[in-house]
Amino acid sequence: MSGPSSYRFSQRLSHVPTSFLGELFRVSSQPDLISFAGGLPDAGLFDVEGIRVAAEEVFAQEGKAALQYTTTDGYLPLRTYIASRYRSRLGLFADPADIQIVNGSQQCLDLIAKIFVDPGDHVLIERPGYLGAIEAFSYYEPVFDPVQPLDGLIGPDPDSVRKLVTDSNPVLWYGIPNSQNPSGMTWSPGIRREIADMLDGTGTLLYEDDAFGELFFDGRPREPVKKWLSHQTIMTGSFSKTISPGLRCGWIWAPHPVIEEFNKAKQAADLHSNLLSQMILTRYLETTDIDLRIRETARVYEERCHLMEEIIDDRFPVGTHRTSPDGGMFLMVTLPPGISSMDVFSQGISKKVAVMPGSPFYVDGGGGNTIRLNFSAVSLDQISEGLERLLQVIKSLQ
């Protein structure tokens, strides 16, 4: 054995798309590069001092416990906090026993696919859909069925979903109803009710990924689909976009039979998530006005998003379209026909501006002239300068 060809990798690897996220992380470290390509929150908004104090208190009062093994489900006071926040924010009753802590909500994608998806099973996903979900699910060899958005971008087209549910009996329907990654689209209240009614009693579980629900620019929570489809909905959340991604703390809230299988799979995968971080985070959440901080974060992101929209509308060539996010961290641009976003990506790197090409988000091909722009990790000056560079790249390709 002396080279890659001699390692007997599993067949499932042939179903996994070439990864973009790793490439992006590498590219993003170039000096002077302005990157709209990643998905990072602004580290300048992290409450380093507040989290430091929380850590100090955990070490002083419960250091030994924080450094020891714990149970797979996660730190009970943290699960209790999450449950009570569902109640206070959304009026939903969640039993802490039905919530489990994971290493960021990305881990739920892997484990849910593991316990539900057999090779050849159908999985519905938005078109465009979250790339991290496509990559995680791919290891379990599903058939992806893309769900078309409604014109006007107020959610997935219910007729398209109904037809797919009937025709291919999908085991899961994965979506991000709040400020979706990559589109920035939010499902309307009417669409949510319609989707819930339509799925009720079918064999299709809804996987409602709520990574961005706290980051609406208007600060107003949106009622999740789970409200009307509780027994048939898996919901996941994350502290990565609101407090800190480095702590790798997210959660799943699901019907109890699902949680039981999820717990076994999580235990086999890595026993439990980092306990020190769970305890620091809990202490921090219990002693901080989180809402105030999140409002401030969303306000900063809103300003950046609006500047981005303004520049695109004023300066970009005729035939450019964009989405209108009301929260989250991403906006999606459709370039004039004939311009390849892969060319924009590679030309952009040489001009010191990075974008995320849209095509990896399309499980059926397509999206070849779309790009995803992140507005959370760039300053207003960087947005102005970066979009100017991007405009030059686009013009050079016209």
Add this chain to the structure above:
Amino acid sequence: MSGPSSYRFSQRLSHVPTSFLGELFRVSSQPDLISFAGGLPDAGLFDVEGIRVAAEEVFAQEGKAALQYTTTDGYLPLRTYIASRYRSRLGLFADPADIQIVNGSQQCLDLIAKIFVDPGDHVLIERPGYLGAIEAFSYYEPVFDPVQPLDGLIGPDPDSVRKLVTDSNPVLWYGIPNSQNPSGMTWSPGIRREIADMLDGTGTLLYEDDAFGELFFDGRPREPVKKWLSHQTIMTGSFSKTISPGLRCGWIWAPHPVIEEFNKAKQAADLHSNLLSQMILTRYLETTDIDLRIRETARVYEERCHLMEEIIDDRFPVGTHRTSPDGGMFLMVTLPPGISSMDVFSQGISKKVAVMPGSPFYVDGGGGNTIRLNFSAVSLDQISEGLERLLQVIKSLQ
């Protein structure tokens, strides 16, 4: 959908054995219970103060970075530390680029099976074998081939391995050469060489799990099989047994083509491991005499192990046999024929003493009169009192 039967779980779940680890965690929280059943290090030996100081320095100097996303491979200074320790302890050259950080070495079991094991592939495992590996691998539906130990317990029987490698062309051979869990057995230097020579050039990768290699009672490192079979060996390690399991920091060191696929799988599974913990741990390792602390931990465990051995030899009924660990955290006892370790487990709980029944460690059944005893998490007094309770249970079953 109103009950578990209506959820369409994946077929692979039918291959997963009923879990014991979760049950043990629950049982272990009973008051007054003396537990030899778990696998916890002694929290009293954790350097809470040293780790607290390291955390303080990380927050003061690199707080923002520690709370942000990072790359999937892990914190470079930590990977560099691990590489340099392989050099200083074992004289092995490891490139930090071939090392990746994971959430405790348990995560390697899941991800390695994911990238190598197709349903029906053969996987060799020691008899008895590590239960966490059996559980993690099971999700990928391998056929387990148990490898018999040599009489004298100096490692797996090379003839048995040779026959299995030839007959079933296993994709992996998973083993714990140093102070194995559950047996406490250590492979002899001769066996290691023989295994390396035998596997060389076959299609079978060696997965050398080194969770306990730092905890030899005599403090002397043993040369890993990877030394003679580098291109064909995956090696994993952990800080859980030496510094803290709550931080969930372990690593994999593998040939580069393996690391590349591992990296993609890790990224899809949870993006990266907790960065704050990686940075705290690195700072701690760079400023502490780790060897001194590990020697002290091993000395405490040795004393406990020897007391356990003494009591078993002096007091337990004729026909009882035990292993003779030279490190690690576990010792295995074979009870006189006819005594069921499952009965010992359930009777033991009512007498406030917990043991781990041996049978879940045997992929081919068997081991029905064996029990695993943990000596790291119990005091000398608890060992005396707990083994006395255990003896009464065993006598009552004779």
